[in-house]
Amino acid sequence: MDLIPLQWVTLACFVALGLLSVVALATVIFKAQQFRRMGVGRKRSSDAILTHWLGGQPDEAARLAGRRDTVLARVLSALLSGLRARPNDPSYAEQLGRQSALVELAALNTRMRLLEAVVQAAPMLGLLGTVIGMIDAFGALSIGQQAADASELARGIWTALTTTAAGLAIALATYFAAGWLESRIEAETSEMEIAMSAAIHGRVADARGR
Helix, strand or coil: CCCCHHHHHHHHHHHHHHHHHHHHHHHHHHHHHHHHHHCCCCCHHHHHHHHHHHCCCHHHHHHHHCCCCCHHHHHHHHHHHHHHHCCCCHHHHHHHHHHHHHHHHHHHCCCHHHHHHHHHHHHHHHHHHHHHHHHHHHHHHHHCCCCCCHHHHHHHHHHHHHHHHHHHHHHHHHHHHHHHHHHHHHHHHHHHHHHHHHHHHCCHHHHHHC
16 A cells, blocks of 8 residues: 555654664764774873873873873873973963863864764654654544544554654663763863873872872
8 A cells, every 4th residue: 555645754754763873873883983092081191101200201201192092192292292392381381282182172072963963853853753643643534434443543653653762762872872972071171181280280199298
């Protein structure tokens, strides 16, 4: 039996929801791999850099920072280069560090808006599919010449409501995935601030030990 236009709209909503789920999954996988390549969350190298720098071993600190294998190492590399070039002007080094941090944050935030768009669009698409499906089901009932088949009506309503359930499921899964990614970005931002401050002013633990 040929589909009527309203049923085509419901089917299109299902297809669009499927595409959104693929986009969300691909984006999450891309971000997870990107974070791994950029060295997000790896503090060991930055701790070693700061230990050598504050311990009076600037050459070794610069060598470790020069590897640039993590976000923090790249930020510290820029900052230490400023401190070594102008030891009496920490503001210059801080600016270099912040510029490097902004570059890193721009990369970390790439495609995060896409996940936000999926979270917002998926429930609306699901609701649209449900509304169109309900209109179709009750429209067929109103023009029927015979008594309505309860099973057919229930099947139509079930199909319509499925789009909302699918939209909400996609939105919730994407919301939690985006929240996890954003929490890692926020944690990395805090670590960059702490590392830059420690390189210029010293660590809190060092200050307490004096």
